[in-house]
Amino acid sequence: MSTTLTFNRLFVSSELHGACFYNEFSPGANIISGRNTSGKSSLILSLLYTFGINDIKESLSEILSYQPTFRVDFSKTAEGKEDKYSIIRTQRSIYIKEPTGKVVPFHGINADNSAEHIALKEYVRGLVGFTLQLEQKGELKPAPLESMFLPYYISQSVGWVYLRESFSNLQYYKGFKDDYLDYYLGVSNSFDRVEHRQLTKRRDNLSADINNLRRYGKRAEFQFAKLADEAFGAQAEEYIESYIEISSSLEEERRKYINLCNKLSLLQNHYKILKRTKSNIKKQSYNDVDRCPACTQILTYSLEGLYSYYQKYNDTVELESHITEQLTDKKSEIHTSSKKITSISNEISKNYGALTSKSVDGVTFDQWISNKANAALYRKMQADIETFENELERIKSSLDSMITEKETLTKRTNKETEFKRVFVKNMSQLELQPLTDSRYLDLYKISSFPRQGVELHKTVMAYHFALNFLIANSKSAHRLPFLLDAILKEDIDETNLNVILSFIGKNLPADTQAFISISEHIKDETRADEALNPLERIKVSEIKDIYFPENSKLIYIGEGKLERSFLSQPLDNHQEIYIDTVNIIAV
Incomplete structure (x- = not known):
């Protein structure tokens, strides 16, 4: 009442x-x-x-x-x-x-x-x-x-x-x-009601996603990638895993080579400054008018105390010898890395050259590689569609099992x-x-x-x-x-x-x-x-x-x-x- x-x-x-x-x-x-x-x-x-x-x-x-x-x-x-x-x-x-x-x-x-x-x-x-x-x-x-x-x-x-x-x-x-x-x-x-609305929203979103993926998958570049993948798939899959692995090692070695070259350049600059400093120290005078040992700029005060402190920690001659050793080591490492890059590149050319020269129905391996991302994306879309469809069926089943909701809709219709x-x-x-x-x-x-x-x-x-x-x-x-x-x-x-x-x-x-x-x-x-x-x-x-x-x-x-x-x-x-x-x- x-x-x-x-x-x-x-x-x-x-x-x-x-x-x-x-x-x-x-x-x-x-x-x-x-x-x-x-x-x-x-x-x-x-x-x-x-x-x-x-x-x-x-x-x-x-x-x-x-x-x-x-x-x-x-x-x-x-x-x-x-x-x-x-x-x-x-x-x-x-x-x-x-x-x-x-x-x-x-x-x-x-x-x-x-x-x-x-x-x-x-x-x-x-x-x-x-x-x-x-x-x-x-x-x-x-x-x-x-x-x-x-x-x-x-x-x-x-x-x-x-x-x-x-x-x-x-x-x-x-x-x-x-x-x-x-x-x-x-x-x-x-x-x-909260669960029902969440399920309904997820159902609608999944339906929209499935339709969008299907429509997107019909685009020309994905269809071409699919066909090229089918043409090269049998032979390419035998090589692709090892090819990806050795290509990765080549890229890694190239990055290492560049890093070594950068370190060598820094050491060389350091060495030049040190040589100039060593030369000018020999000419240094202590008469209240000194010159900087690195750039020879005239200084209007004595540097005796400053160089005394510096030379307690770093003897110029010893530092020069240490940097010389580092330069030699870096040049050796760079030479080794360069040889390794050449070796890997030759191995890729020798072992995978046959595939790169192959053509199927006018589609080359290079073209297949270029479209491999599209092919992978296409397969991913198809997998997502299957996953979404399975989830959609589960959600529909859950909604259908809400008997009270069906009764509610019937009552609403009667009220309308x-x-x-x-x-x-x-x-x-x-x-x-x-x-x-x-x-x-x-x-x-x-x-x-x-x-x-x-x-x-x-x-x-x-x-x-x-x-x-x-x-x-x-x-x-x-x-x-x-x-x-x-x-x-x-x-x-x-x-x-x-x-x-x-x-x-x-x-x-x-x-x-x-x-x-x-x-x-x-x-x-x-x-x-x-x-x-x-x-x-x-x-x-x-x-x-x-x-x-x-x-x-x-x-x-x-x-x-x-x-x-x-x-x-x-x-x-x-x-x-x-x-x-x-x-x-x-x-």
């Missing part, structure tokens, strides 16, 4: 300005009216904000500048039992008064990832029995509070254009649409059939042309609609009412008031005005409240010759009586005359609830 919340009254007070908003609500339809920018949306947003929804802060920025305290008194009905709660939000804290009178505080809730906001989320989830899990970074985590209100809130800004975007922070969850719809429609998806029936009926009532493409009719495929203006507005309306109807019938998810902000577009004509109002009045959910905002500017008098568009001619009191149920309530913001008038009631007129609110938060 699902849990239903009903909002009984809203109290928003600013002690700093001595102003407030206070109103009690009908359990049925609540029609919120007033001038444009009067604060109709502020009423709906205040209800959400009080429950800890931080996503809408920016839209409430003007009200929040008054440093207000928000209070919603609400009833929770579950299994036929009704309990009354109060939830109060100040600048930094939320307090929930339970039916027993106990007050549960949460301090520091302005950031969604704060410890207190996470604790608040768990409390509210438990309160309404909200158990939706969403995938984030490969893990299933409790869904944010915004997703608890999402199917019941259509925002004025984007809600009548984009689906599931009345809140801005939900599309970052992987597989959000499917998990969200499954939960609210009562479709069981108790199998390991039911949704399509209601959605098509709604579009007909709204006098819309029928949609024929499955992308716009199958619930789990729908992301947007190919319409604009009033047509799009009515199509989105038909969608949300159909979804709400299905959620009510599923009886598995919590039920919250249906919050419809700005149901009429400014460019609407008389015909569409009547069609929309008639549709909403007939299709409001019977098991929950509804909050509907409609603009009306009440003027003291109107000139007889003043041209008014359909919206300007609206009398919401008449609309309420004509289109909405008897228990509907009309709530005017700023008496329908004032702009920015949400907090326009004197706080002194509501001292009883104000004092009670102060007492609750004084814990």
